[in-house]
Amino acid sequence: MPLVVIGLSHHSAPVPVRERFAFAQAALPDALQQLRETGLAREAVILSTCNRVEIYAASDFPEAQAVLRLRQFLLDYHKCTEPMDTEIYARGGRLGLEHLFKVACGLDSMVLGETEILGQLKKAYDTALRHQHTGGVLNKAFQRAFNVAKKIRTETNIQRGSVSVGSVAVELAEKLFSSLSEHPVMVIGAGDTSEKTARALLSRGARSILVSNRSHARAVELAQELGGRAVSFDDWATEFPHIDILISSTAAPHCILDRAKLEPVMKLRKNRPILLIDIAVPRDIDPSVELLENVYLYNIDDLQAIAGDYLRQRQEEIARCEAIIAEKAQAIMTASFLARGCEPAPVSSLGKAGA
């Protein structure tokens, strides 16, 4: 009984299509039940995230037929009359297994090497397991996928480093300060990126967050969300001597912080280092402040350069990860053939269905 994967992802389908095919968490048990009751699959797991919708199934049908039937199920379930030939892909046998391993490791993710997908995959498997829709084939495949993900995380650098602006800012803060909980953070300009950066700092232990915005109501709203305090936009400079990390992303057409303003503040700060993250375009902070001692200024380009380098490092690891995945998939295929008392099929003949 082969493993078949059918679905669509950010590689093959744009957001509107992915939205249309998404399964609500509450609807998953019912969809799994339908797959089993109609005889399409003996075992099934449905993974539905913002970037992919995939059905992993073990079917009594031959692989090619199973793919066709599962594809029709997916279209019918979401009441789609279009063929979706280019959006929906399928993998079977060894390729299906390798695809599952790649998804678990974040190799197939939009952000290469991200770890969130592993949690989502575990949740999808857990839902199917709790409702007794898994059996020998999928249990073995998913357990092995989780082990491979762990092995790849520990033996390669695929998940090393930060690839988003927010997490790079956190990493920089951690190179200056040993504990973020003792260093107050100020967010000027309540935009999306500054909010994400502030959230990333919070997730790594920052406690005291001040928010200042031209629209005070928005500042209050964001401060409440972050568990911080809102500061009037006219008063942010008075709070400045007490903060150690500044995230600035206002829409101001000129610099709001320059050397003349910062110099007296640094004296009041008694030479404590300060990290200035300027993610605004045009820039909020005059680059000349960098000449001041204990001032560490990073703008959006600096952060993106670091994130880009991390990404390059991750890309260099892809070949190593794929080698591990191929080896593990081959091992599981060989073991299943031997268990059935057959000679293992040559690699080239396995998993030809799909894509």
Added chain:
Amino acid sequence: MEFLLADAATRFNVNTVSWWTDRHVFLLAVIVYGFSAAYSLFLWRKGFRKDDFINYGMLLVGLILQTKAMFMRGLSLKECPVHNLYEAMTFVDWTIVAAYAVIGLWPKVRYLGAFAAPVIFAIGVFALMPGLDAAHKTLSPIETNALVSLHAALTLLSYGAFGLSSVAAVMYLSQEHDLKFHKLRAVFAVMPPIDRLEIITSRLLWSGFLLLTAGLALIPFLFKDRSEFHVASDPKVIWSALVWCLYLVLLVLHGRFSQSGRKFAWGAVASFAFVVLTFWGVNLLSPTHRF
């Protein structure tokens, strides 16, 4: 026949013992430190990206060998081996490696070894220079007493602590420079945050300062029964007081007047450079410390 064999064995044993001295063991330790220094260069070129046990392991092997060498010397002298320039240098070297062996247990500070290895190797090579391991002169009972050994050990331990603090300061300066000028290495390197490095430098300086204070506090007792020497006229004593004042100023400026981390680090490096560069010369000038 049996007598001849026993005689040969005894002679062979004697020859082996006389050939294989503590200096040879120390030489082995210095060779290991040399490999560690070369490997450190490789780690630096690689950007200190991964936690590395190899360098820590090499320095640990060197420490074991050096400890063995110092034990051999101490046992043969039946006192703490701190009575000539070779012994003084090896003691300072040993202090730096031993302190690092403890601090390096914390993975984020393990790269301190990469910065320390060249210094440790350089001090080791200097100690092995010919002429520094002068034969011990016959000392009066007062010179061989435990107080002298304690004084020497405390001051040399303090120099070791100052040495390691200067290494931590170099690490601080390197990391601070990389952060200031947006070098990617600042983010990718497995290094502690700079505020932690500042704390490490400061604590090592305080340890060294307290040890030096304790060592210098013994001086009046050492000169008590030696009316031919005036404490104030001994260049080594004046030099030691100067070093003590130097470190006191550095610590006060940092602790009380919020001196910036960078200036503090430069101060730690410059002070230790002063100690290292003047130590030998001032000993030559001193009537009580001439080895």
